[in-house]
Amino acid sequence: MPLTVKDLMKMEGAYLPGSAACPGCGLSLSFRIASRVLGKNTVYVVPACCFSVVQSPMPLTSIKAPLLNIAFAAAAAAASGIKRAYETLNKDINVVVWAGDGGTADIGLQALSGAAERNENIIYVCYDNEAYMNTGIQRSGATPRGAWTRTTLKGKEEPKKNVPMIVAAHKAPYVATASVGYPFDLIRKFEKALSIKGFRYIHLLSPCPPGWGIDSSTTVEIAKLATDTYFFPLYEVENGKLRITVKPPKRRPLKDYLSVQGRFRHLSDEEIERMEKEAINWWNHLLEMEKMESIL
């Protein structure tokens, strides 16, 4: 039976009120939901990212769960070590990395790749706000083409690094994209991740009001638009089998998504057209892959 909002309300999460997150933060929203699904028997590992601050300064914390903060590049490795130690103690505890896109796509990619290749029995969540937001909005490997950041004042020239597909190429048993725009899809993916053994990777789109130049009341709406415009498709790859989990009945024009965000405001129509083409191409590619027995 799929979970309902009522079920979710009854479940205890690890996120306490009074955190230091900005209003409308996609990371907080997704952690609040996911920690309920992950449950009490869970330990978190967090590298440098907004979440290091969102926990609130010591001696306070807004996280009601065991949590290890660790150096920027080290999250996947530290989590692997924790899980292996629990194995020697015969303790069955979920070990979950909660990392930003910088700590995942850039500085932490090596450790992530190592852990995926070794098929460590952990869940790695990348909450992707598409730039280094904690340091004040600088581009990362996960920043999409065209986006303004303080280190790409004219818009980023290069495309977004496709981390979920990189992880899938390691033949990880479970890889998924998810978004706060589709919370029940997100919940199902965490439930599924929990039911699988080995390396599980969830790439979460997490809108960031100050970094994206959006109103804090529009987080969910904009996250939803990302999927409805094919800009951030929601899919999962389970043992090589790809499935698109959210198929918008009608694709919305990419302009609807880009024009409401400050970071894309400078884009010309030609640039938007080019980005739209890229998005549709990727969507068609996913449709092709969905037909395959296995994409790996």
Added chain:
Amino acid sequence: MKGTWELINANEAAAHAARLARVKVIPIYPITPQTMIVEVIEEFIVKGMMNAEYMRVESEHSAMAAAIGASSAGVRTFTATASQGLLYMHEVLHWAAGSRLPIGMAVVNRAVGPPWNIHADHQDAISQRDTGWMEFFVSSSQEALDSILIMYKVAENSKVLLPFMVCMDAFILSHTHMPVNIPDQEDVDSFLPEYRPPHWSLDPDNPVDMGNLTMPEEEYMEMRWSIERGMKNAREVFRETSDEFYRIFGRRYGMVHSYKVEDAEHIIVTSGTLASEAEVAVDNMRRNGRKVGLLKISLFRPFPQEETRTILSKARTLTVIDRSYSFGYGGPLAMEIRSVLYDLDERPKLVSYVAGLGGRDVTYKDIEKMVLHSEKEKGKRMVTYWYGLKERIRSSGFEEVI
């Protein structure tokens, strides 16, 4: 004596120590000349002589991060590295000590690049001086094995709770076979019981948030101070622990090791295998009527200030030999010794040398030459003499080159 005798090198001795310590998680990454340690451990596990999670990680940075994770989950953890590998760990070494995790590590001391050089040199470990790790330098395979067991017990003591590295010279120790007494498991078990974290661990029943952001007026400075408390306590805990080790195993280790210093007018101060070579020099020079002694610094962090001062204050001249260098100043060991002596009203003359970098051979004859040179030297100069450079450089008139 109990235990069994085997002809092994220091790499194998370190692997035996990890086995006897019943280490539970071992993240490994190969690097010459350490690799044999982790290969032997793999062999122990495959043969069923050891029960541990063996993690073949993709870098030294991840090896130390995984060790931090495992130790945070509450189990005894071991890894080994050398040279570039240790440098690559630097960031996470700080993290391990700051999280107060008693992780154990064997460091096979090797030169750092460029140029590539795989031979003995202490620059790797000396460059980690301020990370909050205890550093113990050995000069035999037996000492490598024994000190890993001793240091686990020191590290896990509730008054200490800091990580440690046991440092051994590349090839001279790592690949040289010596007779080693391998203790019986039951004796080690009674000396070193299972690790149970007395301070914190990652446990859903008792959640702790470790390492989150701290404002200047909150706990940051207090946590740094607590590392220093641990270091301070480690000296006393080391004394007690090494006494206990002696009672069970019959071998005694100090924070320093002195040789013929009682009546010595001239004391050589050094560490690692240079100290073994210096013992030969001492004997030789004593045969010629010179009252020479040796002080080997085993524990470099925490530094045994009192022991060093007591022994050295009686000498007239000190020859301090470093196998690493602090650019822009001088020999790191000489800097420590100078500052240890500062409070004395009458200080011996101290002459500082750097020798044997990148594995360049240093024999007892070289050490004798340094002793004779420091006899003639006026002292009170902040020079560190570079010993053993090529003739081309020696003849070009630099004052610090001999």
